[in-house]
Amino acid sequence: MGLISEVLLLPFAPARGSAWVIRQVLHEAERIYYDPATVRAELARLEERLEAGEITEEEFDRQEDELLDRLETGMGGGAETGEGTAR
Template sequence: MGLLSEVLLLPLAPVRGAGWVVRQVVSEAERQYYDPSAIQRELGELAEQLDQGLIDETEFDRREDELLDRLEAAQQRRAAAPGGAPSRPYDNGRP
């Protein structure tokens, strides 16, 4: 049955391949979007923009809130992942 289904589904191979590529691109985009080091780097750049007067306090607060929400979501995703990473580096289970 496996060989027969493969032969019958052969015309759909390009579609299945394109679907795989799309899933890989989405996965990599999500990984980069939720990367804590990238978010922290963006927070630093945002603080620099405020210090240089390129943005005002209102814009800074709005964008900072967005980045902090994204950082929190990234931490929740890591905790929910199989074999989730510890919430603190070198966490050995002690309070």
């Protein structure tokens, strides 16, 4: 397969390269999204918004639950996402 398949698949190289770039961008976005430090900072900002009266208690509870789920996933306690990019 080696050389012949590479020659035959050469016209598809840009598409394969684009797919690789998309996978890398997705991987980095998920890493940042589930990063425990990022989630903790968002939790702190959420609490500040509640104390400032910008959001209601119900909205705070809903968003806090979402952030805590992300934190659990990011720390390895939740279900894996994507290609196992949650850490």
